[in-house]
Amino acid sequence: QKEVEQNSGPLSVPEGAIASLNCTYSDRGSQSFFWYRQYSGKSPELIMFIYSNGDKEDGRFTAQLNKASQYVSLLIRDSQPSDSATYLCAVNLRGGADGLTFGKGTHLIIQP
Amino acid sequence: KAGVTQTPRYLIKTRGQQVTLSCSPISGHRSVSWYQQTPGQGLQFLFEYFSETQRNKGNFPGRFSGRQFSNSRSEMNVSTLELGDSALYLCASSLSGVGNQPQHFGDGTRLSIL
Numbered sequence: 001q002k003e004v005e006q007n008s009g010p011l012s013v014p015e016g017a018i019a020s021l022n023c024t025y026s027d028r029g030s031q032s033f034f035w036y037r038q039y040s041g042k043s044p045e046l047i048m049f050i051y052s053n054g055d056k057e058d059g060r061f062t063a064q065l066n067k068a069s070q071y072v073s074l075l076i077r078d079s080q081p082s083d084s085a086t087y088l089c090a091v092n093l094r095g096g097a098d099g100l101t102f103g104k105g106t107h108l109i110i111q112p
Numbered sequence: 113k114a115g116v117t118q119t120p121r122y123l124i125k126t127r128g129q130q131v132t133l134s135c136s137p138i139s140g141h142r143s144v145s146w147y148q149q150t151p152g153q154g155l156q157f158l159f160e161y162f163s164e165t166q167r168n169k170g171n172f173p174g175r176f177s178g179r180q181f182s183n184s185r186s187e188m189n190v191s192t193l194e195l196g197d198s199a200l201y202l203c204a205s206s207l208s209g210v211g212n213q214p215q216h217f218g219d220g221t222r223l224s225i226l
Contacts, residue, residue: 032212043202043217044155051212088155092212097168099145099157100204100215 003027004091006103014111019076021106023089026070033065033072034090034100037083044088048074079110114139116205116218124224130191133221137184137205143167144186145215146178149200158201161186162209190223198225 003026013019021035032051036044050056050063050072062075072091076083086105093101117136125131137144145168146158157170161180178188184205190197200222204215 034214036217043200043220046214046216049214090155096160096209096212099147099160099168099170100155101157102155104154 002103003093004089004101004103006087006089006106008104009107010109011106012109012111013079015079015081017079019079019083019108019110021074021076021087021089021108023072023074023091023103024070025072025089025091025093025101027091027093028067028070029095030067030070030091030093031095032092033063035061035063035074036088036090036102038086038088038105040086076108081110081112084108084110116203116216118201118203118218118221120221121219122222122224124226125193126226127193127195129193130189131193131223133188133190133201133203133223135186135188135203135205135218137186137203138216141205141207141216142184143206143209143213143215144180144184145204145206146186146188147202147204148172149202149220150198155202158188160209167209193225195225197223199223 035048038044048063064073088105089103090100145160160168180186206213206215
């Protein structure tokens with residue numbers, strides 16, 4: 001089992017709809033969870049982080065965490081073509097002793 | 113506030129050579145981490161430095177090394193370069209460490225080995 005797992009996609013969503021990105025992780029003791037956006041040829045950009053169970057909202061983005069199910073998700077409301085990118089889920093497995101562990105990313109395409 | 117600055121942006125080397133990459137963190141950030149990104153393996157953790165000490169290390173050979181200076185700037189060195197070292201090398205800084213602080217990435221150094 002991969003330690004941080006994401007569906008690679010591509011995930012195609014119509015403009016204006018809600019994009020839902022999912023991530024599962026292996027270490028039940030993980031405390032910190034991050035979502036990064038990476039455009040082609042660019043470096044990852046932090047867009048959300050969440051530490052507690054439940055939802056955290058920031059503008060059009062909502063991060064959702066369920067530690068019991070070892071599941072974290074990112075919702076993007078009112079999707080725009082500029083949201084088309086690869087979204088990376090990152091988890092501090094084992095308290096960050098191995099740095100942040102990243103999933104392989106989900107390629108999101110917003111269709112105009 | 114300036115972001116994380118990495119130099120150089122691009123580098124071309126040949127097998128067997130060595131290379132040094134530089135990273136200046138966001139002002140006030142004391143933790144610097146290095147990652148390697150390749151299409152096949154994704155983002156993989158190399159090491160983390162905090163207060164001039166290596167605090168965590170990933171599963172990379174000893175050819176990969178780093179250091180941090182008193183002003184929190186960090187360098188990464190790769191010796192005896194191999195073709196498989198071709199990758200985007202990313203530096204990330206955070207206030208106090210990987211544990212629970214958000215990390216912010218620089219633009220990266222794209223290293224190509226011929």
